[in-house]
Amino acid sequence: MGHKLKVGELREMYLTDEEIWRIFTIILSNKSVKSSTYKYALIKALIENLYQINEDFELTYDQLAYSFTKIYWNLVVHHNLLNQNSGQTARVVSIIKEGQLKSGIPSEMVFDKLDEAIQIKLVGKVKSTMKINVFGALYGDTRGSFYAFDHKKETLRLNPSVHSFMLNYQRLLVNLTNYHMAAMVEQLNEVPSINYLLGKVESIAKRSSLKPFEKVLLTYFKAECFYCGKKLTDNKRETHVDHFIPWSFVQSDHIWNLVLACNTCNSSKSDKLPTRNYLDYIIDRNQVLNDVKENTSITILMNNYRSEKIIMLYDYSIKNGFDSVWIP
Numbered sequence: 372m373g374h375k376l377k378v379g380e381l382r383e384m385y386l387t388d389e390e391i392w393r394i395f396t397i398i399l400s401n402k403s404v405k406s407s408t409y410k411y412a413l414i415k416a417l418i419e420n421l422y423q424i425n426e427d428f429e430l431t432y433d434q435l436a437y438s439f440t441k442i443y444w445n446l447v448v449h450h451n452l453l454n455q456n457s458g459q460t461a462r463v464v465s466i467i468k469e470g471q472l473k474s475g476i477p478s479e480m481v482f483d484k485l486d487e488a489i490q491i492k493l494v495g496k497v498k499s500t501m502k503i504n505v506f507g508a509l510y511g512d513t514r515g516s517f518y519a520f521d522h523k524k525e526t527l528r529l530n531p532s533v534h535s536f537m538l539n540y541q542r543l544l545v546n547l548t549n550y551h552m553a554a555m556v557e558q559l560n561e562v563p564s565i566n567y568l569l570g571k572v573e574s575i576a577k578r579s580s581l582k583p584f585e586k587v588l589l590t591y592f593k594a595e596c597f598y599c600g601k602k603l604t605d606n607k608r609e610t611h612v613d614h615f616i617p618w619s620f621v622q623s624d625h626i627w628n629l630v631l632a633c634n635t636c637n638s639s640k641s642d643k644l645p646t647r648n649y650l651d652y653i654i655d656r657n658q659v660l661n662d663v664k665e666n667t668s669i670t671i672l673m674n675n676y677r678s679e680k681i682i683m684l685y686d687y688s689i690k691n692g693f694d695s696v697w698i699p
């Protein structure tokens with residue numbers, strides 16, 4: 372069901388948390404129509420883009436296809452998994468394998484290090500497959516209640532109750548999705564153990580390097596630690612790009628959540644939230660980035676940012692258990 376649809380309207384607007392949990396449990400377990408890793412990758416892509424939605428709760432297919440392609444690239448090429456996969460998943464897997472083979476890319480390569488032209492090409496191909504096999508399928512599995520989609524406009528519109536549910540339980544959902552995805556990948560591959568796989572699956576959304584962001588930040592801000600003000604030297608080991616809200620919660624690398632930090636602050640902060648007064652500092656800092664008009668790549672990076680979002684993210688991370696606060 373759902374696969375052939377080109378448009379899907381939201382069938383239900385108001386869902387209680389209990390109803391949403393019930394649907395999530397069905398999708399995550401094997402009870403949904405086809406056993407495919409697609410649904411997990413789409414949920415991961417949605418989570419990665421939760422804070423990228425526009426005023427109408429919409430995400431573009433391009434945003435989702437980028438995350439989706441990254442996830443599969445890192446799973447298939449970088450971790451060399453899903454080799455024995457069959458059926459539905461084969462299509463995205465073969466797009467990725469063909470792309471790797473054609474450009475002679477070594478398997479150590481992670482997705483975000485790929486040449487931009489190759490990334491765009493792959494994302495485009497994966498997007499076409501998602502239109503056939505992914506958006507409609509999960510729409511069907513959720514009985515049309517999680518999101519609406521439109522192949523012509525290439526947008527997916529999240530149900531606002533589902534969006535707020537996902538924000539509320541983000542950490543749990545990430546863990547649950549990773550667990551079930553690892554369990555399915557384990558069925559499809561000969562691997563030592565599920566713990567081995569969990570580690571891999573947990574990391575597939577992660578970027579290998581934040582270097583490009585460091586460059587951008589150094590262009591617009593002084594080379595000093597965001598937290599303690601210490602001057603940052605050119606020495607490679609001294610300048611770090613830190614996720615203000617920890618990566619393990621936010622699961623993505625938005626520039627508005629990244630700051631320059633010294634070695635000491637970066638390692639002592641680790642996976643904790645900075646104390647709340649830094650929230651004002653980062654909001655001011657982001658205002659500067661928001662006001663950059665001459666550089667379109669920054670405008671794109673800051674797309675859909677509003678100061679309310681980072682405040683929301685801060686409060687939701689506390690709700691999700693990130694309650695040990697760090698003071699420099």
Ligand SMILES: [Zn+2]
Pocket residue numbers: 596597598599600601632633634635636637699
């Ligand atoms: Zn510092």
